Amino acid sequence: MSAPAYRVVQWSTGNVGRRSLRSIIARPELELVGVWVSSDAKAGRDAGELAGLDREIGVAATTDAQALLDLKPDCIVHTAMADDRLAEAVEDLKTFLRAGINVVSSSPVFLQFPYGTVPPELIDPVIEAAEAGGASLWVNGIDPGWANDWLPLLLSSGSERIDTIVCSEILDYSTYDNPKVLFDIMGFGREMGEGAKLPLLLQPGVLTLAWGSVIRQLAAALDVELDEVTQDFQRLPAPEPIRIGTHTVESGTAAALRFRVSGVRGGREVLVLEHVTRLHPELAPDWPQPAGQGGYRVEILGDPDYVLDLQLSSNGDHALGGVVGTAARLVSAVPAVIRARPGLLTAVDLPLTTGRGLVR
Structure with a gap:
């Protein structure tokens, strides 16, 4: 029964x-x-x-x-x-x-x-x-969520020594169907020059508000006392117009974003959450590159070193795969x-x- x-x-x-x-x-x-x-x-x-x-x-x-x-x-x-x-x-x-x-x-x-x-x-x-x-x-969800809570913690159980843990999202967002997030909150397609207003996500303290929970949870689970949690970011412009759905990201406006939220102890980053977001795969070639279409990466430096690349796709779309994973984790x-x-x-x-x- x-x-x-x-x-x-x-x-x-x-x-x-x-x-x-x-x-x-x-x-x-x-x-x-x-x-x-x-x-x-x-x-x-x-x-x-x-x-x-x-x-x-x-x-x-x-x-x-x-x-x-x-x-x-x-x-x-x-x-x-x-x-x-x-x-x-x-x-x-x-x-x-x-x-x-x-x-x-x-x-x-x-x-x-x-x-x-x-x-x-x-x-x-x-x-x-x-x-x-x-x-x-x-x-x-998936991030913040199981891509940077259970995945790194599972890997950590096989460590003899841990020096640094880096959890990364490395994705092409060109197929992500959420204009409010892309253009209003993340600021893609916005001017980047001196005096230009920062989008909501990059306002002081917002990154640590949104992803500081990832760093604090890892620290608590691993019994790590942090001195501080910091944030920083870089942006790069589109070299030519990029069409995203019904929007056009004009040349010279923001088209790639890399940010880090770091848990620091003794002047050294020990726990790191990083996002590398592009609107075209050829942007920012010197930034971390995805495995396959993109996804989530967990790196543990210590003994042994671990690198786990999580690739995801739903009907061939990695961005939709992340949405499905977010929903399914909650329901599970x-x-x-x-x-x-x-x-x-x-x-x-x-x-x-x-x-x-x-x-x-």
């Missing part, structure tokens, strides 16, 4: 939400009971259609948030974008938790491991909401998060979660 399914609501159907919706539907231990959407154009449409499947599921999307909370699901899979609405997203999460509903979320990313990254007044209300509702929250963790203690969870609080039931 099979165990009863956990009742799940999908919250948003954007790039990640469409894929987590598919992942929920695919998993035998989960029952989709509701879908929240932000637009009237999607309201009333079947979950199967919104997920891009060729069949109906029998669950219609709605803009009525309270109706979904009244269903009292076991878990909400929250994938609504929060890059430009952090405060509102945190309030949404607190509302779910106070209602006694467990949550797995792809944002706000600083909640992956906020300790030492943001002040207690931003963390404590989330924990209080979770404890008041007797519910759990886990925030994760739903049963473990439901069974976990109430409060704010991190990757090191959860057991190994697998693709159970997915082998066809």
Whole structure:
């Protein structure tokens, strides 16, 4: 006799939400009971259609948030974008938790491991909401997420000595279907000259807010005391116009970005998160190059030295592969998060979660 399914609501159907919706539907231990959407154009449409499947599921999307909370699901899979609405997203999460509903979320990313990254007044209300509702929250994805938490920690277990760990995303973003992230937040296509305004991502302190959680979680798991966490970046211009979807990145505007967030001890980088992002594979040839189409790399310098290259693709698109991985990791963790203690969870609080039931 099979165990009863956990009742799940999908919250948003954007790039990640469409894929987590598919992942929920695919998993035998989960029952989709509701879908929240932000637009009237999607309201009333079947979950199967919104997920891009060729069949109906029998669950219609709605803009009525309270109706979904009244269903009292076991878990909400929250994938609504929060890059430009952090405060509102945190309030949404607190509302779910106070209602006694467990949550797995792809944002706000600083909640992956906020300790030492943001002040207690931003963390404590989330924990209080979770404890008041007797519910759990886990925030994760692929980056920040399993590409730089479980992968480096797994490799570290085979080390005799560790000098430095570097976790890198090395990707061509030309097929990444999110104009707000590419052009508004990351600043591609913007002027780079003296006096030009920096995009949101490169404003002072934003990189350490977004990815400092990666460094702090690795430090905590490896028992490393850091002196500081630093950030720096480089940008390079497009040598000629580059077409990205319906946008054109003009010659001389930002087309390649490399940034580092580093955990420093004794004046030396010991834990590093690096992104190398290009809008064309021929840009910045002296920067780190991807394996294959691109993906994630973990390097451990010590004894022994390790280099792990994670290549990913969905229908031949590495950017879409990252979106699918983000969504699937969240959905895989739903049963473990439901069974976990109430409060704010991190990757090191959860057991190994697998693709159970997915082998066809």
